[in-house]
Amino acid sequence: MEISLLSICYLIGSVTFIIGLKMLSHPETARKGNLIAAGGMSLAIFGTIFLYKDGGEGLHNYGWIFAALVIGTLVGTVAAKKVKMTAMPEMVSLFNGMGGACAALISVIEFQHYFRVSGIHGDQATVGIAIGTLLTIFAGVIIGSISFAGSIIAWGKLNGSIKDFSFKGQQITNIVLFVGILVVSGYLITNIDFTNLYLFYFVLVAALVYGVLFVLPIGGADMPVVISLLNSFTGVAAACGGFLYNNQVMLTGGILVGAAGTLLTILMCKAMNRSLLNVLIGSFGGNAAGNSQQAVQGNFKEISVSDAAVCMAYAHKVIIVPGYGLAVAQAQHVCHELEKLLTDKGVEVSYAIHPVAGRMPGHMNVLLAEADVNYDKLQEMEQANDQFKNTDVVLVLGANDVVNPAAKNDPASPIYGMPILEVELAKTVIVNKRSMKPGYAGIENALFFQPKTSMLFGDAKAALQKLVAEIKTV
Template sequence: MIPTWAQLVYLACAIGFVLALKGLAGPRTARAGNLVGAAAAVIAVVVPFGYLDLDHVPLILAAIALGSLGGVLGARRVQMTQMPQMVALFNGVGGGAAALVALLELEHMGASTAEFDLAATAFTVVVGSVSFAGSVVTFAKLQDLMTSRPIVFGGLPVAFGVALLATIGLAVWVVAEPGVPTGVGLAVLGLLIGVLLVLPVGGADVPIVISLLNAFTGLTVAAGGYVLGNVVLLVAGTLVGAAGTFLTLLMARAMGRSVPNILFGALRGGSTLGAGSASDRPVRSAGPEDVAILLGYAERVIVVPGYGLAVAQAQHTLREIVDVLGERGTRVDYAIHPVAGRMPGHMNVLLAEAQVPYDQLVEMDDINGEFPHTDVVLVVGANDVVNPAARTDPAAPIYGMPILAADQARQVVFLKRSMRPGFAGIDNELLFDPKTTMLFGDAKESLAKLLAALKGL
């Protein structure tokens, strides 16, 4: 029985999680919200030491210390471009941990245990295992440990269906006759489903799958909280599950597609990855000095940041360029696409790191009407989010995805390393438009040369 004081502390921690999520909804309050959530989590971990007669305390403390060390080192050392991989990995660990706890609980359950408790335990084992295995595959895809293209084989739909039916059958067995061996079998099937679920997903859709698996982990933790009678786990898991579900739906809408299509589209022959580009069509290119002149005499400029900017870590130089243009009287804004980079908010965080004023970051729906009145659009490391094929080519894998209307501006400048396509694996016709100028090279080096040329005007 949890004492009253501990229940009150748990309630305060749950309220802290709600306030943390509220704080994370805005850039100005995100840091405070993150700290509130972290403090609530630490308190919730410490409280059981005050009222439970725990065994193996040294091992528990060692595990907490090891996990804390890994989390701190991982968070501090990870590059901004590797943030989605870290999120996937941490999310998978959470799902796996919940599944293991549920398996341990099965050891103490018997025929006298309430059926709903057994069902919640089986659910935790299955969904936690799915989240763990799926997150590992998404990590491997993003980290280039395996191909980011959809992996589909002839028997995949059948294998997935059989595994799903077997999981349901074994879950019913766990409820009827609870036991650890049956639970382990259920976990193995969950791992198989997690792998089969993510293999057919293309690289462009992996961030959406990460969000979906995050929701799975949240539901797993909530179910585990019910089984353990822990209100903190119940509230925290519900918050994560609900937030992850909404985020998944919003990201899918931003891509102009449904979640089932993202997960199973490749099984019908569709994919978010095209066949690649073998185009050798000529493009118009220029040097930093020519682009500086184009920008220097523009009255209205819109910057479109993308994943390439994050890879090059060129956000600070880009901000300096925008500052120089602003001093010359040019109106400059950053156009932020909902799925620019590899996860929602990626560009916002990247530019905030460079001290870019938040009022210069304009969301897609608010800035698209400005492009026809814009002198120059400077695209830095983005591709698919400005590809007109999303509007004009029904055969394109990104058709229907809302894009930034950069093609409607008077002039477009693309900073790219090469003519290689983006995540979607298809040509961007905007690159071959007569009004488009290419500035080839590493974004950081190109922007540094461009900044020097602007200052010399």
């Protein structure tokens, strides 16, 4: 009776995941979709706790389970509620890492469990595990560990505490390490006994190291792609657990996310016009950047706040291009204020959103929505590119690589071929940046040296506040 009830819980859970994911891909239904999936998840979790039977016996250790659930729920809710909008991408990465670690731990415990049971029964020569089980345990520990270590590195990179790092021969080291993991696992799966058990822990450590080395050389601009990829890895790791326990809801949820995550990763790469392989090998900033840089030299001119204010207040049409600089400075509210002020003065204002502006696709939309910016004011890249030539002033707020003309006309540039916002078509371009430092791709931007471009240096929030104050007096 309980078992059939539990399978119904799992069935409902699986269906809600599919419906939830479907609804998440449409703006009107997205929020409801998330809640439906959360409801299905709760049903599956509580179903497991109360109805799961293992050889006719229910689960025990309820005290531990509930304590862990309460701790996880409290910490998770507080962390998710407290995190700033700008820090959400790294938060997602961190949560993804937790899932990967969970999958890896399950494999470790199962492995340890089989080894212990075989030991107790005095069967010292061989460990009593079927090959299929061993295979899923190894897959779980390898994929889970890579996902965990990689996500933590991605998290550190996004919040700035870990810098890009690569050494000579890193590609080779990675390949050797990965092949090593596969060979040792393959050997263990077919020949495991009590003399070589310790090699399992070698695989665990090697997978963690691989996860670190895999993400470390990849540039910060590519982190969204990496997080999305690691997200689908964790999905597959969860599915391994599904195999292990013959558990349909883990299997459906895991594979669903694995497949959807992989597609999402490819869609993100497409938005940057790069292949996944190109992102992963991490050629960014390394060899290619050297030869393209000498092309960009010259003088840039600065503009004062009052000049910028006059320039914008008397324009007919202004397009704002937000980027990561706006996000870190938390300048979305004052940006909206500027937009309202200009609109009141009869200026036509809109926003041009590059698909990968900020740190994640859709990052800018989320931020501007938080500041109550009207949906209709946001223009997608193609739309905006048609309009730049009729635009008087483009205000670039902390965006760099997504407006770099090198992507169009410098085949040697590492970002060549990436679709960009063609802001240089407008009559005047005002660029707000903290300094002349290159953006995340680590390359110079010829736009800043063009005669029609003026630089307005400073933190986006401070600069916009001054600009707003100045425009009020115009």
